[in-house]
Amino acid sequence: MNSLEDPLLWWNGSYERLTRVRIHPLDRGFQFGDGVFETIRVQKGKPIFLQDHLERLTLSLKALGFALRHEYFPWVNTRGERVETKSVEEIINHLIEVNSLSGCICRVKVLVSRGVVEGLSLPEPTKPTVFIMAFQYRPPEPDIYDHGWDIITVKDIFTPYLARYKVTSYLGYLVAKNCAVKKGSAEALLVDRSGNISEGASSSILVCKDGRWVEPLTEWKLPGVTIRQVARILSTMGHEVTSQPVGVSDLYECETIWLMNSMVGIMPVRTINHRRVPDLKKDIAASIRKRMFG
Structure with missing residues (x-):
């Protein structure tokens, strides 16, 4: 199975093939749609407006009660004070290279769910689920x-x-x-x-x-x-x-x-x-x- 059929993605801090990723049935993203995401265009190897997307994603996380911890969210600095794009750019570049997407227009999705945690309010997640995925994108003709x-x-x-x-x-x-x-x-x-x-x-x-x-x-x-x-x-x-x-x-x-x-x-x-x-x-x-x- 090649990278087009089984692409590599970044999942909870490490790289993994799509077919090997498993979502817990009690994950709140699956149970309640309890999560946030951003979709980013990559052209000529450059994520377009990456800083803006990550800042909006971070504002959404704050509003929904996620603690901004660098160990889970690589775009947040170690103090949880500001957004930094370098680590996410490195992840995106690696995904594009390994998945044979160099030279393509790509669609990158960054998705966060609250993970597995009990409660019908918005409890602070003990371990959120975080994905970064890259796929080829074909714009309108x-x-x-x-x-x-x-x-x-x-x-x-x-x-x-x-x-x-x-x-x-x-x-x-x-x-x-x-x-x-x-x-x-x-x-x-x-x-x-x-x-x-x-x-x-x-x-x-x-x-x-x-x-x-x-x-x-x-x-x-x-x-x-x-x-x-x-x-x-x-x-x-x-x-x-x-x-x-x-x-x-x-x-x-x-x-x-x-x-x-x-x-x-x-x-x-x-x-x-x-x-x-x-x-x-x-x-x-x-x-x-x-x-x-x-």
């Missing part, structure tokens, strides 16, 4: 970026408190995504309890109306790593990004809608609820993707 995605909005599918963190309790987002797929769309935008757009099932959203770029304002969403970088690049191009509530009806008045995440980069939207979006701004989107990914 150029014509998909050129044509853009068809997307829909969905109501009543979001988790208010947990929306702020990238948790493994992901079923609500998968249900929303499935609603989109069943209707022949690529993505679903979630509508919060105030009737405003929060985020996509697997993406952040940025809109342009009357020449102004706006990030939908809501407290019920994940702070996006990629959207922060896109906003920074837009500012260097003379475009300020502001935040304000965006309702479903507001989307129909936007000239441009972009979705973004760490793997896809920026994906223009072609239609929203079967209504045509006037301007994909695909050339600007392509330029920003190139600046982010090289």
Whole structure:
């Protein structure tokens, strides 16, 4: 069995083949979806925005009551005070080399569960389960970026408190995504309890109306790593990004809608609820993707 069929991964402090990894049936990640994760794009051997991803992961761990101990989380320094990327970069580079992924665009997932510990609250884990995995990623074809995605909005599918963190309790987002797929769309935008757009099932959203770029304002969403970088690049191009509530009806008045995440980069939207979006701004989107990914 070769590395493509049985890849090497980093598991609880050591390297192990996927087929040899065993998850305890009482692991809280399996029992309750009690964990957090990050997905990171690696291009030309470089993990894109690794510091930002690890900082967001660490904030999620803190919020959910994980003690930040270096022996479990190699990206946290020995005092548990700050995030350091070097050790994780070394792990990722080793996984890419051993799994024959050099020269490929890769998807790296860092996943943490609370492990095996009793209690129906959020007890401090005695030994969390930690994975780092690397797989080949095939981004959308150029014509998909050129044509853009068809997307829909969905109501009543979001988790208010947990929306702020990238948790493994992901079923609500998968249900929303499935609603989109069943209707022949690529993505679903979630509508919060105030009737405003929060985020996509697997993406952040940025809109342009009357020449102004706006990030939908809501407290019920994940702070996006990629959207922060896109906003920074837009500012260097003379475009300020502001935040304000965006309702479903507001989307129909936007000239441009972009979705973004760490793997896809920026994906223009072609239609929203079967209504045509006037301007994909695909050339600007392509330029920003190139600046982010090289």
